Structure formats: C-alpha cells, structure tokens
Amino acid sequence: MTDRETHLKSLMLRGLDGDALAWRVLLTETGAHLRPFFTRRLFDGGADAEDLVQETLIAIHAKRATWDRHQAFTSWAFAIARYKLIDHLRRQGRRPTAPLEDAAELIADHTVEDGATHHDLGRCLSLLPARQRALIEDVRLRGLSVAEAAARHGYSVSAAKVSLHRSLKSLIAHYAPTPLDVGSSADED
Structure with a gap:
C-alpha cells in the first residue's frame, strides 16, 4: 500500500470507530486529493470542481457503512468520485474526451486487484x-x-x-x- 492509502485508510477506520477528529481530517485530506482530480477532467477549467468535491464528500459520508474495511479506501473513494463526475457530465450533456497520452489519468490510483497484487508481491519480495x-x-x-x-x-x-x-x-x-x-x-x- 502507498503511504497515502495507508494514512487515509487509518483515518477512515478511526472515523468509523467514532473518532470525529480523524473523520474531519479524512474528509479534508480526501477533498484536497479530489480537487485536482475533478479540475483536470472538467471542460470549464474546473469551475464546478468544488461542487463535485462537496458532492463526493457527502456521498462518502453517507455511504461510509458500505466500505469494506479490508479493501483500499482510495479506490472506493475515487470510484464514488468517478460516478459523481459522470453524473455531472451527463447533466451537462457533454462527453469527455482525453488524448490517448492522458489515458492513464482516467484510471483510479488503486483498484481492487491492487490490494491482492501488492500482497502477493510483498510475499515474493519477503x-x-x-x-x-x-x-x-x-x-x-x-x-x-x-x-x-x-x-x-x-x-x-x-x-x-x-x-x-x-x-x-x-x-x-x-x-x-x-x-x-x-x-x-x-x-x-
């Protein structure tokens, strides 16, 4: 796991266990990661980015009970962010396009398979x-x-x-x- 994933997952776990300060820090730091994510993908230079950040943070808060404690937090959070972005673009009636060179940016930092891969790789390298x-x-x-x-x-x-x-x-x-x-x-x- 990356340092960012480890840190955010720890905050999420503490927040789910009732630590209000950890929950506030988690939402603040997640919001800081979401802003550039949305800004890079919006056609208007990111004017709606802050609205999407807030919608995503509200969804994370509302759906926190659906998160599996054994999975990566960032992949779950960025999946929610992608759905919020898709909904926003559909409401706008626009279809995003990205140069092929930027295709890697369209993929989440972490996927469900990443956890298993990192675990297996860690065992091999051990x-x-x-x-x-x-x-x-x-x-x-x-x-x-x-x-x-x-x-x-x-x-x-x-x-x-x-x-x-x-x-x-x-x-x-x-x-x-x-x-x-x-x-x-x-x-x-």
Whole structure:
C-alpha cells in the first residue's frame, strides 16, 4: 500500500470507530486529493470542481457503512468520485474526451486487484534481505534509476546492478516451475 492509502485508510477506520477528529481530517485530506482530480477532467477549467468535491464528500459520508474495511479506501473513494463526475457530465450533456497520452489519468490510483497484487508481491519480495528488497522496490516498482537507488541505499552503481541481477535471479529460481512441473503440464494436454 502507498503511504497515502495507508494514512487515509487509518483515518477512515478511526472515523468509523467514532473518532470525529480523524473523520474531519479524512474528509479534508480526501477533498484536497479530489480537487485536482475533478479540475483536470472538467471542460470549464474546473469551475464546478468544488461542487463535485462537496458532492463526493457527502456521498462518502453517507455511504461510509458500505466500505469494506479490508479493501483500499482510495479506490472506493475515487470510484464514488468517478460516478459523481459522470453524473455531472451527463447533466451537462457533454462527453469527455482525453488524448490517448492522458489515458492513464482516467484510471483510479488503486483498484481492487491492487490490494491482492501488492500482497502477493510483498510475499515474493519477503524472501530477500531487506536491503535487496528495498533496492528492487525502488528501481522496479517506484521507477528510480539504478544510480538514484544505489545512492539511496549506500551501493555503488555497479554493486547495485549486481545486487538487482542476483536478487531477480534468486526470485526467478524460487518461483519458476521446476522441470517436473513443466513436463507434467505438457502431459496433461
């Protein structure tokens, strides 16, 4: 889970358990994330963004009992936001278009599958020592260059490359099918 997701989910859980201050902070911080979400997607430069933020926050408040505590909060909240945006655009009679380069922005930060993927990925990477795991996470998951990750974790660039290679090789060896597994699946066909 990302730091933002962890933080907001914690606030949501505390808010559901009756912590009024946590609930207020959750709505304030969620609103801050929703404003740019709506502004980027509205045709009028975002004049209606604040109304959509408020509608979404009211819906989050009204539907809070439907949220599954075991799921990501942000994917649930942004799903509500997407529906509010779609309703708004339908009322306006407009159909949004976005350049293909911006298609990634139309997808939520988190999906239901993300939780399972992050859990599985965490289990796989847990086989590695912490320093190697952190290096792989920075380079392969967070998109840092090898040089940036090496500096961050106290490796030389060449040592970081070797560590990445060995770590990935170790993971492949652990999770790749054995020759027996490959042969048995061929026999079944």
